[in-house]
Amino acid sequence: MPSGIVGRAWGGRILGSPLGRGGAALLAGALPALAFPAPGLWWFAYVALVPLLLLIRSAGTGRRAALDGWLGGAGYMLAVHHWLMPSLHVFIVVLAALLGLLWAPWGLLVSRLLRGPVSGARVVAAVIVVPCGWLMIETVRSWEGLGGPWGLLGASQWQVPPALRLASVGGVWLVSLLVVAVNTALALLLTAPAARAVAVATLVAGAVAVGAVWVWAPRPEPSGTARIAVVQPGVIEGPGSVQRRFARSEELTRSLAGRDLDLVVWGESSVGADPVRRPDVTARIAALSRLVGADVLVNVDARQTDASGRTGIFKSAVLVGPQGLTGDRYDKMRLVPFGEYIPARSALGWATSMGKAAGEDRLRGTGPVTMTPPGAHGLRIGPLVCFESAFPDMSRRLTRDGARLLIAQSSTSSFQHGWAPGQHASLGALRAAENGRPMVHATLTGVSAVYGPQGQRVGSPLGTDTSGAAVYGVPLARGTTLYVRLGDWPLYGALGVLAAFCAFEGLRAVRGRGEPEPVGAVSPAGGAGSEGSTDTAAETPAETAETAETAPQ
Structure with a gap:
């Protein structure tokens, strides 16, 4: 056979x-x-x-x-x-x-x-x-x-x-x-x-x-270069890991002295204490800023109080300059289900016993923020935290608010040996291309990567096996893309197409039910049509082909 x-x-x-x-x-x-x-x-x-x-x-x-x-x-x-x-x-x-x-x-x-x-x-x-x-x-x-x-x-x-x-x-x-x-x-x-x-x-x-x-399609117009440093401390586990990670980030940042930087970026959860309540922590970061000649964008994962007086655990992008806190802070708005909060915790709280689900819900920020580091020659940045880089509308909003550089601070250390770090870093290319703005994806443990305003990779990424710091000459751009101007128009177009298709099918079904059955037609059960004839017309070649085409494959 x-x-x-x-x-x-x-x-x-x-x-x-x-x-x-x-x-x-x-x-x-x-x-x-x-x-x-x-x-x-x-x-x-x-x-x-x-x-x-x-x-x-x-x-x-x-x-x-x-x-x-x-x-x-x-x-x-x-x-x-x-x-x-x-x-x-x-x-x-x-x-x-x-x-x-x-x-x-x-x-x-x-x-x-x-x-x-x-x-x-x-x-x-x-x-x-x-x-x-x-x-x-x-x-x-x-x-x-x-x-x-x-x-x-x-x-x-x-x-x-x-x-x-x-x-x-x-x-x-x-x-x-x-x-x-x-x-x-x-x-x-x-x-x-x-x-x-x-x-x-x-x-x-x-x-x-x-x-x-x-x-x-319009292309972003080149508009200078910014020198951005990314600090990636790498995998640090065990007792005192938060303090040792902070110390490693300090060490790597010191190595950047004399590199003529515009900004230094640390990854998500790089600081485990509220810098307002811990002035000693702020002083250490400010000393680094003075040493390298650039502001430092850190990420705080700690119990804090926001501008409206709410107290709880926030994940916040915080800008620190030579004199200390600049007053620029962005609190993460979109949280990871089960990772940073438990939906309907009263009913699903048992999920915390099955894995690494959040033991306490993080609090959400109230709105997007753009920052202008004093030492970055007027460069306005738009920070995002981890999961938020997956949302096209968030980076588009920051671009419309005037951001010339998008920054995502991330940590995928829980999934260090899987596909997650690479998948997460790749999203930066899409966000950069959508907005015509470069994007820096800075992580604790890799993959850290930088993309130009057309989504092209800039320099070499820092992989999951790297503990180090890298300086990138990030190309800036001006102008806006059609996506920034028009937004999510493919979604509305697709919805319109589906609505038109459903309307067409519905109309055809109504017309089909309203048509009289042909004289002599065979009923679905195999009986005669309205004339009572028991003869079935001979099947034509065309009908045979149609039957073969419509049969289950």
């Missing part, structure tokens, strides 16, 4: 089994994770969704298509966030299953557009509507309470210059649309021979559109 027939027979047995099909959906959904760091197979993103699309297309019922979509989404969330296992343990499976439900309607959408006779118009509709459905999933799960916009499909293209140019026009959302559109067109190429010419034409049109963006 030919090997191809044997392979199809085994494949049919696996997909015919509910358990086997479910496993296939989980695996197919997980494939796009290989496009993200650490594997970093960015090109794989453009084909990684094809197996899931084909699997959903083969579903015999809408219920099966929705289930395939759900399991595929759960597989995607598990694969992209698998490094959370040390913190959440088995709870990550529950979260993935819950978030995977967002893909169930998408499964129905894919089944509706990819099954059955595929005309040229259907190809165009599928290549537009299916990506819009995916983008709605990304929009909903980007809410902070659901984990935030980590693992957006477009973020896998962080090192691809044409994709970064697209991000400057429509943010990471526009890149996600492109990636899913290419996958959809490829799936149609494989399953719709009669419409292959149209599928190829859509791929060519997409390539032309990306080329046009590359040529005509």
Whole structure:
């Protein structure tokens, strides 16, 4: 027996089994994770969704298509966030299953557009509507309470210059649309021979559109260079780790003396005491500022009191100059669920016994802040703390508020040997390209990296095995990108497309119910139509082809 027939027979047995099909959906959904760091197979993103699309297309019922979509989404969330296992343990499976439900309607959408006779118009509709459905999933799960916009499909293209140019026009959302559109067109190429010419034409049109963006989209204009130092103390564990980390950061900062700096940046939680209540700590940082000739942006993770009188644990970016505190402080606004607070703690507080969930909820800041370090020649900076670099709207707000340099202070030491540090650092490239502003991603333990205003990497990153300090000549820019001007327009466009599609389908369904049944038509049960005839008309070749096309694959 030919090997191809044997392979199809085994494949049919696996997909015919509910358990086997479910496993296939989980695996197919997980494939796009290989496009993200650490594997970093960015090109794989453009084909990684094809197996899931084909699997959903083969579903015999809408219920099966929705289930395939759900399991595929759960597989995607598990694969992209698998490094959370040390913190959440088995709870990550529950979260993935819950978030995977967002893909169930998408499964129905894919089944509706990819099954059955595929005309040229259907190809165009599928290549537009299916990506819009995916983008709605990304929009909903980007809410902070659901984990935030980590693992957006477009973020896998962080090192691809044409994709970064697209991000400057429509943010990471526009890149996600492109990636899913290419996958959809490829799936149609494989399953719709009669419409292959149209599928190829859509791929060519997409390539032309990306080329046009590359040529005509506004580019940030060069506007000087800032010398920024990043201090990364590295992994320091055991008793007294907070004090020893601070001492190591001091030592590394001293090594920067005489380097003609504009700013020194420490990572998240680099200071474990309130500098207002601990003037000795402030004095030590101020002495470093005088030594290197630049202000120091530290990050305080301690019990503090904010401007409104609230007292609690804040994570704060604090600027310290030669004379001490400058008065510039930004309190982290968006907190990591379970990592920095427990949602509905009264009901879910038991999660603290299962992993590294927050024992006490951190308090939120009240608004974004821009700072102008006195010694940085008028350079206005926009600080973010860790998780916040994943949110496109936050860096866009800082850019609109006048920030010329975006800074993210981060720590992924809890996930030091997983994919998280690389994934987190890569987000800086997207934020830089979206806003036409350079971005510094400074961490405690790596990966620390710097990106120019077009998302290009500046210098060499500090990896997870590094304890050291590095100075970067960061190119500055002026002007605004289309994304800064127009905002998240791809989200609104996708919502409009889906609304129009639903309206069209609803109208067609209403018209279909209102049409009289043809005389002599065979009823669904196989009985005669209104004329009572028991004869079934001979099937024409065209009808035979349509039946074969619409049968479950």
